[in-house]
Structures are given as structure tokens and as C-alpha cells.
Amino acid sequence: MPEWLSTYNDSLGMHHAAMITTIFGAFAVAFTVCICWPKMVEAFGPAGGMACAAIIVGTFWVMNHKLPGFGIHPELITGEDGKTVQYGLIHQGYRMAAPWVDMGFAIACGLWFLGVIEARSGRGIANTIESLPRVGLVLLGGAIGGAIVGLSGFTGAELFGWENMAAPLFPGK
Amino acid sequence: MKHLGTVLGSAICGALVFGIWPEMWKSYGIMGGWLAATVLISIAWFMNHWLGVIRNPDGRIWVDQGWAVGSAGVAWAMVRFGADFARCLPTLVLCLIGGLLAGWAATAVKKHLPAFQPAEEGED
DSSP states (O other), rough: OOHHHHHHHHHTEEEEHHHHHHHHHHHHHHHHHHHHHHHHHHHHHHHHHHIIIIIIIIHHHHHHHHHHSSSHHHHHHOOTSSSBOOSSSSHHHHHSSSOOOOTTTHHHHHHHHHHHHHTTTTOOOHHHHHHHHHHHHHHHHHHHHHHHHHHGGGGTTOTTTTSOOOOOOSSOO | OTTTTHHHHHHHHHHHHHHHHHHHHHHHHHHHHHHHHIIIIIHHHHIIIIIIIOOOOTTTTTTTTTTHHHHHHHHHHHHHHHGGGGGGGHHHHHHHHHHHHHHHHHHHHHHHHHGGGGOSOOOE
């Protein structure tokens, strides 16, 4: 078992243990949001919703994404083989050469699936189909926002410590 | 035009997250990351979900700005670092599995929680 857990799976880009922690980290934040956030809004109105951002998202960010792990290390923390070590539960693939997968996906998917299951009887499939274009629009909007922010890389603004990411599109200085 | 708000709100949420969060955590470590969530997600949630800039009609399935944060992360890394899209798939699939399990578990648990039962009529 310990050998299996610490084996790094090359084709999937993460250790076997990391696959377990990723699922759990995603599950934990999505479950907590599904249960607590609507009730917080019901109890405290918009202030409750904004408090949830701090309490739930912030705290679960620490569990799922904390990089570099300890203290303030702009350069990330590398292991014995010189590759980045990840301390969060949601492991980014291929030693962080993969695009960043945020726990927002887990939260949104959980809330979506909650809606699918809890749809009024008879409306389940219709509601699911109705929701898909809206999900697509939100994904599109997010991609536009993220891509535009990513353009700042072309101005020479190096984000130091991310050397393990794939080579940047823009030529080095 | 009714979808304009959805796309804009998603774009702004995604841009806020990846424009600020990485630098916050590199500057202030874990506390920076926690603070970034507090500051960014609160205002993004208020705009997108309380005020409804992301369109979520009554009685329909909730489409959360989490989708925007997720796709922004992938797009940001692809544009900024030239990351290969296919490489995000293992983590993405595992996150979605976790999310689906959570949605199901939340429904299952809610059935037995007093806080989620419909209000009783005429309690003495």
C-alpha cells in the first residue's frame, strides 16, 4: 500500500495518493458549500453570502491549494528531484506543468448536480438541458477573463517561482 | 443581450481571481491566499449571485461562478505559461468527480437534517 500510494503515475501526472486527496479535497469544499451557503444566505442575507466567501472559500483554499505549503516562498518548494512539491489536497498535474485546475470547478459541479437531483419531479431532464448553455456561457466568460489576465505575461511581467510550468509562449528576455 | 451579464460577471470574477490571488499568496503566503478569498470572492459573489449578474432563473439549476474561476485558471495558465490543455484533464476529472459525489451526498444528508425540512404546520 505505501508503495502504491507514493508511486507517481506518469500518464496521469500525479501520485496515486494525490488522486485520493484531490477527490476528497474537491468533495469536502463542494459538500460544505452545498450545505452551508444557501442556509447562510437565508439566515443572514447578502452579508451571510459574503461571509461564506471568507470562511468557506478561504479556509478550503488553504486546505486544497496551499502553495508553497509553508511560509512565504515565492519560488515554490522543490523536492529532492528538483521538482515542485505540492502541499494542497488538489494536486495540479505533471509537476505543475498542467493548467491550473481550481476547486471552483468542484464547487460549481456540486451545486449543479445538487440542482439536477433536487429538481421538481418531472423537470429534472428539462432543467439539466436548460442549464447547459448557461454553464457554457459562464465557462466562456471565465476563460475570457483568465486569458486576458494571462496576456500580462507578454509584457515581460515574470511570475517568479513558476519555472516548473511549461515554457512561456513569449520569448525570454 | 440577456446573457451579457453572465459573460461579463464570469469574466470579471475569473480575472479578479487570477489577477490577484497568485501575487497575494506569493507576497503573504497562506494568509495572503485566505485574505484573497475573503476580499475577492465576497464582492464577486455579491455582484454575480446576490445581484444576479450571472443569470440564474428561478426554479432552474444553479450555475455558479465557480465554473468561471475554474475555466479562468485553465485559460490563464495556457496564455501565460503556454500550458498544454490536455494536461489539466486528470485533475479536472477528479475534481468533477468530487463535486458530483458532494452534490449527491448533500442531497442525501439534507433529507435527514431538521434544518432542511419544510416548516411544520400548527405546532403546539
